Amino acid sequence: MKEPGSAARADSEEWLDRVFHALSDPTRRALVRRLSAGPGKVTELAKPFDMSLNAISKHLKTLEKADLIKRDNAGRTSVCSLDAETLQHAQAWLDQYTRFWGETLDSLGRHMKRRTGPGRSRPAGRR
Amino acid sequence: MKEPGSAARADSEEWLDRVFHALSDPTRRALVRRLSAGPGKVTELAKPFDMSLNAISKHLKTLEKADLIKRDNAGRTSVCSLDAETLQHAQAWLDQYTRFWGETLDSLGRHMKRRTGPGRSRPAGRR
DNA sequence: GCATCATTCAACCAAATGGTTGAGGGTTGT
DNA sequence: ACAACCCTCAACCATTTGGTTGAATGATGC
Numbered sequence: 001m002k003e004p005g006s007a008a009r010a011d012s013e014e015w016l017d018r019v020f021h022a023l024s025d026p027t028r029r030a031l032v033r034r035l036s037a038g039p040g041k042v043t044e045l046a047k048p049f050d051m052s053l054n055a056i057s058k059h060l061k062t063l064e065k066a067d068l069i070k071r072d073n074a075g076r077t078s079v080c081s082l083d084a085e086t087l088q089h090a091q092a093w094l095d096q097y098t099r100f101w102g103e104t105l106d107s108l109g110r111h112m113k114r115r116t117g118p119g120r121s122r123p124a125g126r127r
Numbered sequence: 128m129k130e131p132g133s134a135a136r137a138d139s140e141e142w143l144d145r146v147f148h149a150l151s152d153p154t155r156r157a158l159v160r161r162l163s164a165g166p167g168k169v170t171e172l173a174k175p176f177d178m179s180l181n182a183i184s185k186h187l188k189t190l191e192k193a194d195l196i197k198r199d200n201a202g203r204t205s206v207c208s209l210d211a212e213t214l215q216h217a218q219a220w221l222d223q224y225t226r227f228w229g230e231t232l233d234s235l236g237r238h239m240k241r242r243t244g245p246g247r248s249r250p251a252g253r254r
Numbered sequence: 255g256c257a258t259c260a261t262t263c264a265a266c267c268a269a270a271t272g273g274t275t276g277a278g279g280g281t282t283g284t
Numbered sequence: 285a286c287a288a289c290c291c292t293c294a295a296c297c298a299t300t301t302g303g304t305t306g307a308a309t310g311a312t313g314c
Binding site: 041042043053054057058061075076077078 | 259260261262263
């Protein structure tokens with residue numbers, strides 16, 4: 001079901017759409033933060049927020065569709081918990097860009113000749 | 128003008144809103160990818176895409192407002208380049224959650240019974 | 255069986271998003 | 285001066301988003 005690692009071809013970046021979109025909302029990030037401290041029932045998760053339970057339910061659904069959380073349905077309550085694997089995949093995506101820049105800023109900057117190679121990254125020789 | 132590190136108030140997560148939102152669009156991610164290989168003029172950047180130049184201009188503006196790119200205005204052309212620092216800040220945010228889970232998956236994973244209890248799994252780093 | 259709690263579904267709304275086209279506004283070249 | 289070029293601004297449109305309320309579903313408790 002999850003394709004971050006598997007069919008990661010040009011088409012299936014869709015999951016990144018969902019993940020980053022899910023993370024672009026402060027309420028949902030707050031939910032992620034809360035869930036990072038342990039699972040919780042929906043009503044419990046909703047309590048701190050100044051909006052209807054339904055709103056939170058929708059936010060959780062958004063997070064779920066992004067595979068950022070999973071639900072454990074136990075009777076009449078459903079317990080949500082973080083699925084950090086997806087978070088890691090998102091981070092891995094960012095890593096493609098931040099890593100190279102970390103190097104550039106650090107040490108690579110000076111002994112980096114302009115590599116006009118075919119595919120590989122070429123450090124922006126900026127400013 | 129950038130507050131990722133400084134005023135970490137509840138409100139100022141706004142920049143994360145912008146960054147993650149900016150990254151939630153495939154066109155904009157493609158632009159980021161392209162820019163990671165070096166700066167480029169707007170028309171040049173727009174060429175590979177199947178949409179109007181104006182659309183790309185707007186996407187670039189979104190990326191700019193998120194501090195993900197910066198513009199260098201040279202005469203009638205404006206050259207965009209990646210500002211990976213912001214990308215790094217976003218990654219740092221994710222790191223709060225993925226780091227702790229990396230551990231969990233690695234070592235903690237096996238002696239970790241399914242903790243469906245309300246107890247809590249493992250205190251993730253707060254803040 | 256019936257009321258109640260926990261959660262989701264459905265309809266609705268205002269606002270934002272992603273795209274279009276068309277009109278400018280500077281810059282450059284002749 | 286003038287046309288061509290690069291890019292942004294403005295208006296517009298369809299669709300999505302984030303929120304609301306109200307009803308429906310389903311498990312629990314009396």
